[in-house]
Amino acid sequence: MVLLRRELGDVLREKRQDQGRTLREVSAEASCSLGYLSEIERGEKEASSELLASICKALDVPLSEMLSDVADRVSLAEAAQSQMTVVLNDGLAKPLHHRPVGTRRGRSVVSAA
């Protein structure tokens, strides 16, 4: 399952690092604890809408731009996920990582489901 907070966390971290700024700097400007911002970036905590707005402001990135970048990442993650779903010979769609080792040659159809 593609989760918003994970993709959002990746985008937030990327923007911060692109600006060469530390967690300490951005968390202080966003009035949020360093630990909490770190958890948000790692996709472990959900940011409230108010906190997300504060972080965007601290990073000087409009929320719309942040969300657009997240939408692009989510789209890639969805495509990767659908490619990982293979239809095995028994006709049941199963995630790739659930296939037992050694069955790679059994892959016949890649589902777009």
Next chain:
Amino acid sequence: MVLLRRELGDVLREKRQDQGRTLREVSAEASCSLGYLSEIERGEKEASSELLASICKALDVPLSEMLSDVADRVSLAEAAQSQMTVVLNDGLAKPLHHRPVGTRRGRSVVSAA
């Protein structure tokens, strides 16, 4: 301040209504209470990433598409918000709704801040 949950709620409601479906139908399919879905649509509650994924699945709309639509709405809201910030004669940027009645002729500059 433009808040994600409000714009997201509007997009979720719009998608559901475009499909001619009721809160009851979608909440049942998303395994969420009707009242909670209603609060999410009204922008009063934050949806967890897991619940958002469930609602998107129930609506048969990819999360990426939902987020892209939300990004577009947020962009419009940001533009509207910046147009509502006027620079008054005293040079201070103030929200339009804080201007006293009868000062409309005093508006001289529309800030893009």
